[in-house]
Amino acid sequence: MFHYLTLAALLFSIGLFGVITRRNTIGILMSLELMFNAVNINFVTFNRYIMTDGLTGQIFAIFIVVVAAAEATVGLAIVLLVYRNWRGIDSDNYAVMKW
Amino acid sequence: MSQAADVSIVFWILSFVILVCGFLVVSLKNIFHCALCLVLCLTAVAGIYILLGAEFLAAAQVLIYVGAVSVLMIFAVMLTSNLASHKIVQTNQNTMTAFFACLVFALGAVVLIGGTKVWRYATDVLPAENVLTIGKLLMTEFMLPFEVVSVLLLAAIIGAIVLAREEGS
């Protein structure tokens, strides 16, 4: 089980790194997907080794997938909008609320 | 049924692919290549699911993520990015900070996991019919979340369409 958990943790870290670092917004979204997947792996692992009755983990992972899809949709729509208005999707330019 | 010893070579291959592709996703300059790597990564994750006995999830993963979301992403990439330039820097200034932070996090997580001595391992096994069980649970126990998620999907679709609509059309 440790291997799966370790894998999930590493994947999560990678995704996290990407979220923090990526300049391209779509890149951020992609890194976010990685994080989601890592979480899913985690859930499924726990479901398989810790709490097997009810398949709760897998159900939850399904929901996560669905919500992630929805979120990716809306996010990309926003990205398109941003691209249309600002001629670029460099996340450095999103510092409008900067003090 | 068993502890950590149950890892086969497939796991290693798959995890290698996942990690490598993941890293590539976050660091490649060409965003299109990133998208492609993401596809590969997600596919490998589906493989992991199968190893963990979540067949339905693996299928769903492939269908939704690889089939739809990744394609959507590729579309978005092609609609918005300046692909051809090699001079675009894809990472902002926080690279080092983030690297160390994530490194710490990862190490912390690994240590945490490794240091945990007491796992309440399950004694039961997974149900044999995975798809059937999931279907049943979705309709009985998780009815409400199921419906809500549907509504959410609807809202997302409508929202996306509203947002991405051309002006004046």
Place this chain on the structure above:
Amino acid sequence: MIEHAYIIPLLQLFAFVLIVFFLRWREPLSAACSIAMIAIGWVMSIVVLIEMIGCHGVAYEAYFYLTAFASLNFEIGILVDPLTAVMLMVVTTVGGCVVIYSVGYMKGDPRFSRFFSYLSLFLFSMLGLVLANNFFMIFIFWELVGLTSYLLIGFWFEKKVASDAGKKAFITTRIGDLGFIVGLLLIAVYTGTFNFGEVFDKAGAGVIPAGVLTVIAVFVFCGAVGKSAQFPLHVWLPDAMEGPTPVSALIHAATMVAAGVYLVARTMPLFVASAEAAMVVAVIGLITSFIAASIGLVQNDIKRVLAYSTVSQLGYMIMALGLFGYDSAHNHHSAGYVAGTLHLMTHGCFKGLLFLGAGSVIHAVHTNNIQEMGGLGPKMRTTAITFMIASLSIAGIFPFSGFWSKDEIIATVQHHPIFMFFTLVIAFMTAFYMWRLCFLTFFGKPRDQRKFDRVHESPRVMTWPLVFLAFLSIFAGWVALPWLHHGYSSFVYYGEIHHAGPNYLLMIISTIVALSGIGLAYLIYYKQAISADRLAERFKPVYTLLYNKYYFDELYDLILIRPLMAFARFMWTFDARVIDGLVNLTGSATILWSDIKEWFDTWIVDGAVNGIGWLVKQCSAVLRFLEPGRVQFYVLFILAGIVVAALAKFEGAFIAARWPVLSAICLAGLLVLGLLTRFAEAGQKEIQAAADAADMNAEGQEQ
């Protein structure tokens, strides 16, 4: 009346106060006041004299105790003895004549009343001086006399010469007074008293050591040197002629300069006790007399001649008194005391007359220069005759007053060959210059015709005093006729009565000397048989020396005045520099202090305030990092927080114990990395911008 002798000076003081405060604007009244007071004083003096003669010269003393200071008694009192009585007479007589004369002389002067007030004040001082019974009191009046002399000499102070003369007189006599004060202090130290009687008793008893006694006597004599214009302090008297002629007559002929002689006479016990001091006195008197007489030979200012004559005659008196002291110290009989005091009296009369007569001439001719006069005799009969009577008296012709007093003086010096020789020479010179004066002024042809035409005799108020004094000049000395047994020498004497019979040899010698002097003057100036100018040419160096008064004034100027002025100037400069420097320093220090405070205020106070602002800015610059408005940063911070929380909740012993430190290290590391990358980003952006520009250029070129 003797007991009330103190009234005499007080009357003059009363006149002074009255004129100054009440009668200033009524000129006739102020003159009348002065005259009245001095007239009363004159009458009282006569009474005093008669009483004195009546009680056979027994001294009377009365005093009023003032205060004591360290066992030294201060008192004011009067001492009336024959000498005092004689002095009173002289002062009041000559004073009265001068006051009456001044009515005519000062007529029309804008400060008429002030003049009379000064005269009264002077008479007060002089009378107080002669009545004093102790050194302290005599010193007070001594100074008062000096003060009034200054006021009177510089009366016409608009003329710089006059005010300078007043200053010179005051300062020169002051130098003498300095010696007098030292003498006084020594007396106080060694005898513990100021009273004349007590001091002289102690001096005679040998209480004072001999050397100290000599020193005291010499110092006391210093005062007389200053006041009586003896060598070397004689320089002020000729200049003092700048004052009005009545002033010259009163002060510089009869009274003030006589104060010195009076002092020596009064303090004779000191000189009798100390032969050395007495010889000093005599020698100085002789030197003075000779120098002054020689200068007087060639002067052209009528008053100057008379001034030098005064100095010379005073020298005679001083010399006589000095020789008396010397002889008495060696227990020889000497006529010196009688001679000196008698000559004082007669000199007062004829010198006063000479000055008043000169004043009359000047009043008529409006010039002091005898070279511009001549032939005034027929036009100014009274003046001329009285003047000539006085000249005969001063020359010592029988039977005028001067003859008798000069005879006494020659009797004094008869046992001292050198003194005798010089005395006769001086007598010759005296006769010569006086008659030179007479011949040049009243005889011959007028040298300045214009002035001559305006000449007229003086008014009667001026000529009556002349007549009166002429009368005295003839007969006043007759009290000392050697054939008298109870004459002057029985009245005014020192020690024991010394009654020498008439010495016909001396009388003849002095008469010959005097007549030869007059004869020479007659030859040169009346007959013009010998030319004065040729004589002057022949003896040119001598003439120049005499004409320039032996260059005394120049000498004093060089030695004393110039260094003193230089010193004063130096002190002024130093004072101004130091004081100014201090003030400027204070100002500079204040400015410096305010500069420091300004610096302090700007840098430290403002710096503190600005520093706080800067600190806040820096903190905010750092903290701004936390809120960049970018979601990605926020994710990073969330991650940091999770790390901290994870560390805190860690169950491993090593980390759980040190989780704050570790979390702090982690956060700090994150911060540092963030700052580093922030600066790196700037470089990255530049590269990016340059790359973009190059790219666009490339695209442009392609197209």
